[in-house]
Amino acid sequence: MSFTPAFLAELRDRLPLSEIAGKRIRLTRAGREYKACCPFHNEKSPSFYINDDKQFYHCFGCGAHGDIIGFVMHHDRLSFPEAIEALAAQAGLQVPRDTPVDREKFDQEKRSYQLLDRATAWFEEQLFASSGREALNYLHGRGLSDEAIRRFRLGFAPNDGQSMLRKLTSEGFKIEELAAVGLAKKSEERNEFYSFFRNRVIFPVGDRRGRIVAFGGRVMGDGEPKYLNSPDHPLFHKGKLLYGLSRARTALNSGQPIIVVEGYMDVIALVEAGYSGAVAPLGTALTDDQLMILWKLLPPQDARDPTRDYCPILCFDGDNAGLRAAGRAMERALPLLTPSQTIRIATMTGAKDPDDLLRQSGKAAMDAILKQAKPMIDVIWEMTIAGRQMRTPEERGSFIAAIKQRVGRIGNESLRQLYQDEIQKRLSTAFNWRADNASNQNRDNRGNNNRGGSWRPPQPPMPLINRKLPPNAKRLFEKAILALMINHPGLFADFGEDLATIAFLNPDLEGLRQRVIDILSLESQEPLDAEELYRHLSHTGEALSGGDSSHSGLEEVLSETTYMHVGFARPGRSLDQARQGWKSIWNKYLQEQLQVDLQSARRRYAEESSDENYTRLMTLRSQVEALLTESGEPNGSDTLLSSSQE
Numbered sequence: 286m287s288f289t290p291a292f293l294a295e296l297r298d299r300l301p302l303s304e305i306a307g308k309r310i311r312l313t314r315a316g317r318e319y320k321a322c323c324p325f326h327n328e329k330s331p332s333f334y335i336n337d338d339k340q341f342y343h344c345f346g347c348g349a350h351g352d353i354i355g356f357v358m359h360h361d362r363l364s365f366p367e368a369i370e371a372l373a374a375q376a377g378l379q380v381p382r383d384t385p386v387d388r389e390k391f392d393q394e395k396r397s398y399q400l401l402d403r404a405t406a407w408f409e410e411q412l413f414a415s416s417g418r419e420a421l422n423y424l425h426g427r428g429l430s431d432e433a434i435r436r437f438r439l440g441f442a443p444n445d446g447q448s449m450l451r452k453l454t455s456e457g458f459k460i461e462e463l464a465a466v467g468l469a470k471k472s473e474e475r476n477e478f479y480s481f482f483r484n485r486v487i488f489p490v491g492d493r494r495g496r497i498v499a500f501g502g503r504v505m506g507d508g509e510p511k512y513l514n515s516p517d518h519p520l521f522h523k524g525k526l527l528y529g530l531s532r533a534r535t536a537l538n539s540g541q542p543i544i545v546v547e548g549y550m551d552v553i554a555l556v557e558a559g560y561s562g563a564v565a566p567l568g569t570a571l572t573d574d575q576l577m578i579l580w581k582l583l584p585p586q587d588a589r590d591p592t593r594d595y596c597p598i599l600c601f602d603g604d605n606a607g608l609r610a611a612g613r614a615m616e617r618a619l620p621l622l623t624p625s626q627t628i629r630i631a632t633m634t635g636a637k638d639p640d641d642l643l644r645q646s647g648k649a650a651m652d653a654i655l656k657q658a659k660p661m662i663d664v665i666w667e668m669t670i671a672g673r674q675m676r677t678p679e680e681r682g683s684f685i686a687a688i689k690q691r692v693g694r695i696g697n698e699s700l701r702q703l704y705q706d707e708i709q710k711r712l713s714t715a716f717n718w719r720a721d722n723a724s725n726q727n728r729d730n731r732g733n734n735n736r737g738g739s740w741r742p743p744q745p746p747m748p749l750i751n752r753k754l755p756p757n758a759k760r761l762f763e764k765a766i767l768a769l770m771i772n773h774p775g776l777f778a779d780f781g782e783d784l785a786t787i788a789f790l791n792p793d794l795e796g797l798r799q800r801v802i803d804i805l806s807l808e809s810q811e812p813l814d815a816e817e818l819y820r821h822l823s824h825t826g827e828a829l830s831g832g833d834s835s836h837s838g839l840e841e842v843l844s845e846t847t848y849m850h851v852g853f854a855r856p857g858r859s860l861d862q863a864r865q866g867w868k869s870i871w872n873k874y875l876q877e878q879l880q881v882d883l884q885s886a887r888r889r890y891a892e893e894s895s896d897e898n899y900t901r902l903m904t905l906r907s908q909v910e911a912l913l914t915e916s917g918e919p920n921g922s923d924t925l926l927s928s929s930q931e
Contacts, residue, residue, distance in 0.1 A: 466520065683790075
């Protein structure tokens with residue numbers, strides 16, 4: 286029985302040799318390798334070494350040498366086909382049969398890799414030609430040297446839509462082959478092909494072995510889209526790959542952390558600064574597959590140095606989009622957490638992204654950001670408590686239900702129980718505050734800093750978002766965005782993350798918000814229109830309330846009282862009108878939140894000029910400035926809904 290080279294390569298890539306060998310022999314870390322006493326001859330001191338990067342083992346005592354397949358054959362006394370069957374089962378791969386079709390597929394993949402590498406070289410040539418002068422100046426202006434540009438194989442796609450096609454087809458590649466890997470696209474108006482990337486700086490994207498499989502193209506001016514990525518094709522699926530992955534595979538061996546950032550330039554800036562473990566998604570939010578890829582980079586649990594933290598750090602921009610991305614990543618990771626695979630989340634301060642921070646403040650500032658990365662338990666607590674007044678039993682009950690619901694999504698049973706125990710401890714500490722204060726009232730009167738008997742939750746060191754609107758304005762805001770989303774479900778594609786990151790004070794409206802998210806986030810269904818969404822909400826409302834026709838606030842939201850204040854939420858308004866309305870009230874809402882937090886941060890810094898309070902103050906100032914710039918307003922003094930009148 287024979288197997289295709291492509292299948293064997295995939296098998297070796299999916300299963301690190303150290304992981305398979307570590308289940309059979311005791312391994313210890315030795316620099317970039319692992320060592321052990323050789324399982325193939327008797328010895329007292331280790332001379333057996335495993336190198337995951339090179340995918341082989343070698344014994345300096347007996348000379349045993351081979352790859353993962355050879356190891357399993359030799360150690361488990363299996364034939365070649367038996368070893369393949371055993372390893373494929375562990376890797377979750379279907380064992381293929383070598384047929385002419387399989388061989389043809391492998392040959393075509395090999396040719397596609399050659400084509401993509403040749404295209405990369407052509408883009409590089411154009412960058413340093415006269416036509417690429419503007420692109421080269423742009424990269425120099427972003428702080429990149431010629432050495433760095435060549436290191437990352439950056440290039441330029443001229444505005445001419447035919448020159449690359451002519452060059453590559455003259456070298457023997459077919460136009461259909463270029464189209465198959467996303468380099469060419471057929472015109473909808475004429476029976477001809479043109480270059481997919483035009484007048485853009487080009488970032489080649491490598492697979493886990495460093496082979497070029499796709500490209501990202503960035504405009505140099507204000508054009509849209511800002512970034513254009515290769516379409517998916519047989520060698521490339523954007524949700525299953527990370528920019529910089531091949532380099533990050535070896536980063537841990539040199540003691541570097543795995544850092545997930547948002548853009549190509551962030552990765553390049555971090556690698557140039559010495560953080561070789563930097564990676565980035567490819568134009569999408571972080572996916573389940575990408576999280577699993579990150580965790581597969583880590584050594585086996587029993588082979589990890591207990592003095593090191595191997596946890597990948599997700600580092601997001603300090604603007605509101607970055608905060609929403611952090612929340613999204615947290616929700617995405619929850620069901621996948623295990624004792625050996627988790628994440629930390631760091632939020633940028635002062636500068637907008639890692640590229641800016643490194644250029645403005647240097648590596649020490651980046652080190653400080655990474656050092657403050659929060660573990661998942663703190664992220665869950667802070668994101669759930671954000672925006673809650675916690676003044677009434679109902680508000681506190683809503684918070685408790687929300688945080689327990691989040692922790693309950695952890696798939697690993699033992700870890701879920703540990704999280705539940707930790708959350709219970711924090712809740713006990715928080716909700717015992719009133720009793721402690723009451724019993725110590727006399728001591729307070731003698732100089733303790735407590736003020737009265739009202740409960741307040743413990744303040745996190747740096748909450749990601751804090752919302753403290755007056756109840757009346759908050760309730761109107763809650764009704765407004767619910768009416769917008771229910772009457773215009775098409776908004777969910779753009780603003781679903783906004784709706785998911787906020788918590789409502791009113792229990793009925795909070796329940797309705799959660800039902801809207803649950804219904805609209807179902808990936809298996811076709812997009813709903815307003816009538817279908819209303820029908821779903823009415824049905825679930827009756828089921829939850831035992832048949833109550835009020836549907837837990839649905840009719841209140843879709844009432845004339847709401848539309849008097851936010852006319853653009855009416856059913857008859859266009860989607861563009863609704864979209865502009867959403868942006869208007871959401872930005873003003875965030876402005877008021879940030880202004881309140883900024884005033885509080887100023888007071889705290891005036892009382893105690895610590896590094897922590899200074900960092901918080903600078904972060905909030907940066908967020909306020911970014912939001913005002915985004916909204917195009919000179920200040921944030923307008924009231925929440927002042928521009929939302931009909």
